[in-house]
Amino acid sequence: MPSKRKVELAVLALCLNKLNVKKKKKRRAEWVKEWLLDRDKHTHINLLSELRTYPSDFHNYMRMDDETYHTLLEMVTPLIEKQDTKMRRSINxxxxxxRYLATGRTYEDLKFTTCISPQALSKIIPETCRAIYQVLAPQYLKFPTTEAEWKEIAKNFEERWQFPNCLGAVDGKHVAISPPPNSGSYFYNYKGFHSLVLMAIANANYELIYVHFGTNGRVSDGGVLGCTEFYSKLKQGTLNLPQISDNGLPYAFISDEAFALREDFLKPFNVRVLNDHRRIFNYRLSRARRVVENVFGILVSRFAVLKSRICLQLDNIDAVVMACCVLHNFLRTNVSHQYTPPGSFDMEDPDTHEIQNGVRAGESNIAPLASGQTRNSSEGAKRVRDLFVDYFNNEGSVAWQNRLAGLSDSEH
Structure with a gap:
């Protein structure tokens, strides 16, 4: 039998021999598929050119008209334009x-209409989304910084929704994602799926004035808001919010029961402590807060990428969602009649003031935050809410509120 030393040397020689053997590279059958090389012939851009003679079809395809599309194209071109090389022509x-945001189709599926490989699409789409946000956000997602700007928002809420001193409607939604490997239950929410949370503030005109995205879905509702720069500045008192107005009421944001009651943050009364006056308050608050729920509904309806689970890297998901948000404001400002035609939002009947639900598809695919638990609010916060209760039941009352709050005139 060979000695132990000889066996060891034989094993070592075998290992060295394997290291010296170069692995044969699998030869690529072709550098690129022929039909992808003929992009000028097969690309969807040819269809887009044809659709210009059919404005309604162009709008359905791109979610905007030709003029608005080219305005956006001119704005983002400096950030996404590439140079041709000797090897190949760049993708212009x-x-x-x-149409990734409008359809949510996979890269593998999109390659057949774009004639761009999935590998290239995985770089192009996030890069383009970041460019869209970069060029649009300064103008179309402006956060108020002065008392005058906050008062203008409050004025619009009072004129459109008869809710005075409202600085914005706040809500959060879970956006379904495919979690990263080995993330366990880190992104798993109470609805039973993995998500990242989109926290937003909307004005009275269904436009977003603040967006925060990226908190993992497992975080509680209060924790989600606490992750935002907005809430940090709110607690520090550095938002330049106006103080008491002529009607004797302070200025405040409005939200649903998922958030904590503060002197500058109003929420509904719990059903267990309702009386007639508090029912009126809950109705009036719900009526004004509906705008942010409508914004989420429109986002999902117009940007189908939000309808199902987004299977991208986390930073790319952030780019996609933020691009959707800023495009919402861009389209609301420039082509609101096309982007949100009559019937898109929940509207009130002008005679009965009853809510008529808007026609939107796929809203349920962005799940709401969990209902909040009963919290011990400060006495100051309770006093502020009681001021609004008193106002809505006296000088600030409207003729239809008793009926729509479930009360008869004799009960009030």
Whole structure:
């Protein structure tokens, strides 16, 4: 039998021999598929050119009209334009504005209409989304910084929704994602799926004035808000909010029961402590807060990428969702009659003031935050809410509120 030393040397020689043997590289059958090389012939850009003679079809395809599309294209071109090389022609900005946000189709599926490989799409789409946010956000997602700007928002809420001193409607929604490997239950929410939370503040005109995205779905509702820069500044008192107005009421944000009651943050009364006056308050608050729920509904209806689980890297998901948010404001400002035609939002009957639900598809795919638990609110916060209760039941009352709050005139 060979000695132990000889066996060891034989094993060592075998290992060294394997290291010296170069692995044969699998030869690629072709550098690129022929039909992808013929992008000019097969690309969806040709269809887009044809659709210009059919404005309604162009709008359905791109979620905006031709003029608005080219305005957006001009704005993002400097950020996404690439140079041709000796090896190949670059993918131009016109080809990079892909319908991914409008459809949510996979990269493998999109390659057949764009004639761009999935590998290239995985770089192009996040890059384009970041460019859209970068060029649009300064103008179309402006957070108020002065008392005058906050008062303008409050004025619009009072004129449109008869809720005075409202600085914005706050809500959060869970956006379904495919979690990263080995993340366990870190992103798993109470609804039973993995998500990241979109926290937003809307004005009275269904526009977003603040957006925060990226908190993992497992975090509690209060924790989600606490992760935002907005809430940090709210607690520090550095938002330049106006103080008491002529009607004797302070200025405040409005939310649902998922959030904590504060002197500058109003929420409904729990059903267990309701009386007639508090029912009126809950109705009036719910009526004004509906705007942010409508915004989420429109986002999902117009940007189908939000309808199902987003299977991208986390930072790319952030780019996609933020691009959807800023595009919402951009389209609301420039082509609101096309982007949100009559019937898109929940509207009130002008005679009965009853709510008529808007026609939107897929809202349920963005799940709401969990209902909040009963918390011990400060006495100051309770006093502020009681001021609004008193106001809505006296000088601030409207003729239809008793009926729509479930009360008869004799009960009030």
């Amino acid at each position: 900005p016109h080809e990079r504005l892909i």
